[in-house]
Amino acid sequence: MAEKKPVPTPVRPAPIHALTLPVRRFLRIEAASGVLLLVCAAVAMILANSPAAEAVARFWHTPVVLGVGDWVLTKPLDWWVNDGLMTIFFFVVGLEVKREIAVGELRTVRKAALPVIAAIGGMVGPALVYLSFGHDQAARRGWGVPMATDIAFVVGVMALFGPRVPLGLKVFLLTLAIADDMGAVIVIALVYTPDVNMTMLALSGAGFAVIILMNQLGVRPVPVYVVVGAATWLAMYKSQVHPTVAGVLLGLLTPYTAWISRETLRGVLDEFTTKAAADPDQTDIEPADIAPMRFAVTEAVAPLDRLETMLHPWVAFAVMPIFALANAGVVVDVSGLTHRVPMAIAVGLFVGKLVGILGFSLLAVKIGLAALPEGVNWGKMAAAAVLGGIGFTMSIFVAGLAFEGHPELLIEAKEGVLLGSLVSALVGGGLLWVSLPKPEGDAK
Secondary structure, three states: OOOOOOOOOOOOOOHHHHHHHHHHHHHHHHHHHHHHHHHHHHHHHHHHOOOOHHHHHHHHOOEEEEEEOOEEEEEEHHHHHHHHHHHHHHHHHHHHHHHHHHHOOOOOHHHHHHHHHHHHHHHHHHHHHHHHOOOOHHHHHHHHHHHOOOHHHHHHHHHOOHHHOOHHHHHHHHHHHHHHHHHHHHHHHHOOOOOOOHHHHHHHHHHHHHHHHHHHHOOOOHHHHHHHHHHHHHHHHHOOOOOHHHHHHHHHOOOOOOOOOHHHHHHHHHHHHHHHHHOOOOOOOOHHHHHHHHHHHHHOOOHHHHHHHHHHHHHHHHHHHHHHHHHOOOOOOHHHHHOHHHHHHHHHHHHHHHHHHHHHHHHHHHOOOOOOOOOOOHHHHHHHHHHOOOOHHHHHHHHHHHOOOOHHHHHHHHHHHHHHHHHHHHHHHHHHHHHOOOOHHHOO
8 A cells, every 4th residue: 555645835935925915916906007097097188189078078067966865965977086986095095004004114113214204205395396486375275286196107107117126116115105195185184175164073083983983893794884984974075174084094994903813714614624524415505504604704804905905906997097087188288388387286296206205315314214125226216206206196186176166277287297297207217217227138
């Protein structure tokens, strides 16, 4: 009788793989999303400069009614995109921030120092550049427009260079963009919010308190949180604080630890297997037998991981492209680019981001607060700083808040965002090409 060979022990991946896997998955989705976003922005601009422009504008202003009985909310379609769908975008931003704080680059001061300091510089620099142009009272409100970085487009540009881009540079830009988004949310809440309805704000706060209580009590069904979250979003909107702020806060409240431990899951699966083996003639599976296993398998994955995995592709391939279609349609007027607002935004995105990100990073490294990521030199950092000037999605979003009621300024702001983002993408891509090692086939 042949001797039974022992079953080889499977190769266990290094612990670092579990930490970098979400980042790599995120970057792959963002790279593809950046291409789709570019296509949608181009389609929106083509339509805005075509005979169909008026019909397209009417479409985005179609009234959409949502409500029950006397509780009715009637808003145009583009409002539902900008205040409704974008809340999901900001919810995912909140999830990403929570992940970075819990297990990512923001979990320690040393790790967070460089991207956070760079993000601060990347917000201060563009704002100062914008204000330096001198504006009247209405135009001055646009100082927050060039502060944002669109990570989807940035990752899309880096994807053109494949594996030659160091992971450390990608993680740096990803973390910077997340900190940048949080800065934009703070600006939206503090600057671009009219008179606050304190009663509704208190109701919104009560909604967040209910969600925290449900987390503590172990309430697990996602639909319950959707209902309470929607009510909290509506109260936030009625309070005059932009409802996307609710999205970020809801993301930050999402638990990052699983309800069921790995050991408990293994015990539930073993119990089911043992019970099935004890009665091999039983072919049907009773719902009562499989219910504990289904619950254990679901709750062995942290809610943050489940929601991010489920929603991130929808945000990348649906929410952001729809936002681009609804907001990137600008009538091309080359002469208008010389006006103060578009020039201030374009220069703010290109020059302000470069000086702010690179300058603050250099200062942080020189005084010993931070260190450059592995495989990254100052040439690559300069390229990253210029790529940070691709502001598209967030910049257009903030422009809509800053210039609400001023359609002429909003059009000029969008022109500036598109120009500044385009120049930043081209120059940043060029700097990255120069600073990266050449492909093996091109080596001399």
